[in-house]
Amino acid sequence: MATVLAALAGLCSLLAFSGWVLDVPALRGFGLDDLPIWPITAIGYVCLALGFLASIANRDIAASLLWLVPLFVAISALYQTVxxxxxxxxxxLFADLLSTQQGPHPGRPGAISSTAFLLLTFAGYGAGVRKWLSGGAGSLIATITLALVGAAAILILLSGTGRASTRTFSVSIPAAISTLLLAGAFLMLYSKLLWVRLLTGPSGEWRIIRVLLPAALILPILPSVLEQIIVANALLPPLQTEALVTLLNILIVALIAWWAVVRVARGQAEMTELSEALDQTTLVVTTTDGEITHWSRGCEQLYGWSVDEAVGRNKYALLRARCPIDDSANGVRFEDGRELIEICRDGREISVLEQSRTVESLGRAPSVLHNVTDITQRVAAIEALKVSEERLALATSAHELGIFEWDVPSGTLEWSPGTEQRLGVRPGSLSDFDGWRDQVEPEDVQRVLDTIARTVRDRADKFSYRYRFRQSQGGVRTVEGSARAFYDGEGNLLRTVGVILDVTEREEREAALRRREAQLRSVLETVPDAMVVIDQHSTILQFSAAAEALWGYRAADVLGRPATMLVPADRRALHLSTLDHFLKTGRGLVGEVITGTAEAADGRRFPIEVRTGAARSDGQVLLTIFVRNLSEQLATEERLSELSAEIAHVSRQSAMSELAADLAHELNQPLSATSNFLAAARMLIEKGEGTERIVELLRMGSEQTQRAGEIIRRMRAFMARGEVEMRTESVDQTIRDAAELILVGTGQFHIRVSYELDPEAPYMFADRIQVQQVLVNLLRNSMEALRTSGRQDRHITISSHKLSDQMIEIVVSDSGPGIPPHVLEQLFSRFTTTKGNGGGMGIGLSISKRIIEAHGGTLSAENRPEGGASFRFTLPAIEEGAE
Structure with a gap:
């Protein structure tokens, strides 16, 4: 439309200019020969129209150059006139034709055309090229231009043509038409039709525009009309006429301005009041992309962001908005009543209800009006209610609670979902009182009815009950609960609301617990060990029958009294300190076997063995103590010790009896040699030989005699039963004496014995005889294994070395076949032998293990990787020079 209007304006000017080119007066003024458009004015309008066409085509440079022509024409004309x-x-242009025209300055553009050139050029350049002229200001300029042209045209029609008084402010018909078309094109192009909306819109402003615009166009014509009347009739002199016209124009302008100011001020006050009211609400105006264009004071108070910080930013990005359902909030999609979660400036998260509405204005980009309501508390309340309902549902489901309501007049019963199924009855069978009564044990029905009767009689608020449901499968389920009673004004029971809980399993557990408790009490009463239960203050709570027999007290005499009465007076403080230590640290007593001394009612003391268990109940600590009398056990152990000594002695005697033949053969040699030496010496004496030879024979006989005595001494020492004597002994001498004792008479077996003795461990703290007994047992086992193995390499190694824990380790290894795995697992048990069937009693290694453990050491056996067996035992070490 703007393009058509601008093109028509250019064609109109060109048509009028062609009247000068073709010398057709009718074309110059479109029929008004006395008011033609001047050539230079026509060129100015043509260039002005072309400039608008170039601006529409976005040819800003061309438009600027074309607009320079009308601008130059207007400035030069105004300069010459002033x-x-x-x-x-x-x-x-066309000087000859212009000389025939009447008027003060033929060819010079009039004031109206010059003003139109200036206004339209300024408006087009500012709005179309530089973009700094707003649509409202451009509309105002175009409107002023229209008013000037319209006033001039009306003035010409009223006063006629050819009058000198009107030539200055007159305008030709072609110029008026071109001006109107160009002003209309500008309004269409840059004012974005706001004036159309102002004239036709429903707001109160249209009344002001409808009155003000005609008044501004028509009232200024009235003084000019009055002037024409006065001049035509010669009513006043010219000076007074001009003064009167000027005064009237001033009054008209003042009246229009006053009326406009009053109406505008009144409207502005109303708008200000409305704006202040709206500004207190949480109102946000954004573009369709979410960019904030208006941020109310209510938004500042709600979100904490100031106007300067909010305007220009994306609302949803600024507030980090998200939808609690699909989390798809953005600045493009709008829905009425959308709930959003937004973040305030201080990090606080709030819930809002956003109602959005798109507002479209003619000539303006659509805006989105967001009305925001803070629903944080409401959402929190709803969420809390929801959580409470879910918690109640979960609690009732977890505890298998049933909720019911009984309407007494109608007998209707309503149950919470799932209650009837949990009770094991058919859903709907408990919908009324009669159905309930048919499912409950008869005696329980009467008991519940009696409870309800007492409740109604006493006007009690609630009552409790317990009854059993009969199931179709033949079983019963026990329930219990309580109900709230509601009465009418006369005290009649109207309804009850209550809960029931299935306690069948609890009832069964309690019955089973009672049975187990009775059984446990029976067991505790018959257990052979005495049992005493005390609390954390050492007060006796239970005293079993076995405890009565052990101490000689009756249970009634000791219950409630301190447990220290059961131990001797000199050990009571230790008992209390041990109990206090356990209560503070949780260590000791429980899980340990403690030996001590108890005191009976008659003052007799006896050894005991104590095992303790602890239990915590209701913040209290209960200790269950099992006490065993060790008197018989200690006597038995003492007798066993004596028997072990006897067995060890017998074992040594048995070993010596097995070695008797070898000893006889071994003793025969030195004794025979001694006899031979003595016989030879006697013969030399009888022959009177020299004394040196006789002395040598006597010395050799003496050595053989000593050798036989040493063998007998070792045998007697090994066979001696005496008491155990722990003292410092030589490791080397003890090992070698035991080895020489066991090697007597074994030369024919070709068994080699080697020693690897650590010089850093020369002494041990032990009983030499018992250690030698262990070595003899181990060496005999090794020799037996080597003699029956059939191997050519028969080798026994005896080694010793010092361990890091101040112990000496002695190892006896052989190159025999090793120990069978099934024997190795229980090698040191009694009656387990390494010699096969009939090879021995199987007590030698057991005795050896007890001897080593009595010395504080350990005895172990293993098979060597290269073949053979290895026995290791440890003994306490003594530093050289220690006493």
């Missing part, structure tokens, strides 16, 4: 200097520009 200063009176004739620049010769008026008659630069």
């Amino acid at each position: 200063t009176g200097h004739d620049l010769g520009i008026d008659r630069i």
Whole structure:
């Protein structure tokens, strides 16, 4: 539309200009020969129209150059009119034709055309090229231009043509038409039709525009009309006429301005009041992309962001908005009543209800109006209610609670979902009182009815009950619960609301617990060990029958009294300190076997073995103590110790009896040699030989005699039963004596014995005889294994070395076949032998293990990777030079 109007304006000016080119007066003024459009004015309108066309085509440079022509024409015309200097520009075209025209300055554009050139050029350049002229200001300029042209046209029609008084402010018909078309094109192009909406819109402003615009166009014509009447009738002199017209124009302008100011001020006050009211609400105006264009004071108070911080930013990005359902909030989609979660400036998270509405204005980009309501508390309340309901549902489901309501007049019963199924009855069978009564044990029904009767009689608020449901499968389920009673004004029971809980399993557990408790009490009463239960204050709570027999007290005499009465007086403080230590640290007593001394009612003391268990109940600590009398056990152990000594002695005697033949053969050699030496010496004496030879024979006989005595001494020492004597002994001498004792008479077996003795461990703290007994047992086992193995390499190694824990380790290894795995697992048990069937009693290694453990050491056996067995035992070490 703007393009069509601008093109028509250009064609109109060209048509009028062709009247000068073709010398057709009718075309110059479109029928008004006395008011033609001047050539230079026509060129100005043509360039002005072309400039608008170039601006529409976004040819800003071309538009700017074209608009320079009308601008130059207007400035030169105004300059010549104001200063009176004739620049010769008026008659630069068609001077001969212009000389025939009447008027003060033929060819010079009039004031109306010059003003139109200036206004339309300024408006087009500012709005179309530089973009700094708003639509409202451009509309105002175009409207002023229209008013000037319209006033001039009306003035010409009223006063007629050819009058000198009107030539200055007159306008030709072609110029008026071109001006109107160009002003209309500008309004269409840059004012975005706001004036159309102002004239037709439903707001109160249209009344002001409808009155003000005609008044501004028509009232200024009235003084000019009055002037024409006065001049035509010669009513006043010219000076007074001009003064009167000027005064009237001033009054008209003042009246229009006053009326406009009053109406605008009144409307502005109303708008200000409305704006202040709206500004207190949480109102946000954004573009369709979510960019904030208006941020109310209510939004500042709600979100904490100021206007300067909010305007220009994306609302949803600024507030980090998200939808609690699909989390798809953005600035493009709008829905009425959308709930959002937004973040305030201080990090606080709030819930809002956003109602959005798109507002479209003619000539303006659509805006989105967001009305925001803070629903944080409401959402929190709803969420709390929801959580409470879910918690109640979960609690009732977890505890298998049933909720019911009984309407007494109608007998209707309503149950919470799932209650009837949990009770094991058919859903709907408990819908009324009669159905309930048919499912409950008869005696329980009567008991519940009696409870309800007492409740109604006493006007009690609630009552409790317990009854059993009969199931179709033949079983029963026990329930219990309580109900709230509601009465009418006369005290009649109207309804009850209550809960029931299935306690069948609890009832069964309690019955089973009672049975187990009775059984446990029976067991505790018959257990052979005495049992005493005390609390954390050492007060006796239970005293079993076995405890009565052990101490000689009756249970009634000791219950409630301190447990220290059961131990000797000199050990009571230790008992209390041990109990206090356990209560503070949780260590000791429980899980340990403690030996001590108890005191009976008659003052007799006896050894005991104590095992303790602890239990915590209701913040209290209960200790269950099992006490065993060790008197018989200690006597038995003492007798066993004596028997072990006897067995060890017998074992040594048995070993010596097995070695008797070898010893006899071994003793025979030194004794025979001694006899031979003595016989030879006697013969030399009888022959009177020299004394040196006789002395040598006597010395050799003496050595053989000593050798036989040493063998007998070792045998007697090994066979001696005496008491155990722990003292410092030589490791080397003890090992070698035991080895020489066991090697007597074994030369024919070709068994080699080697020693690897650590010089850093020369002494041990032990009983030499018992250690030698262990070595003899181990060496005999090794020799037996080597003699029956059939191997050519028969080797026994005896080694010793010092351990890091101040112990000496002695190892006896052989190159025999090793120990069978099934024997190795229980090698040191009694009656387990390494010699096969009939090879021995199987007590030698057991005795050896007890001897080593009595010395504080350990005895172990293993098979060597290269073959053979290895026995290791440890003994306490003594530093050289220690006493």
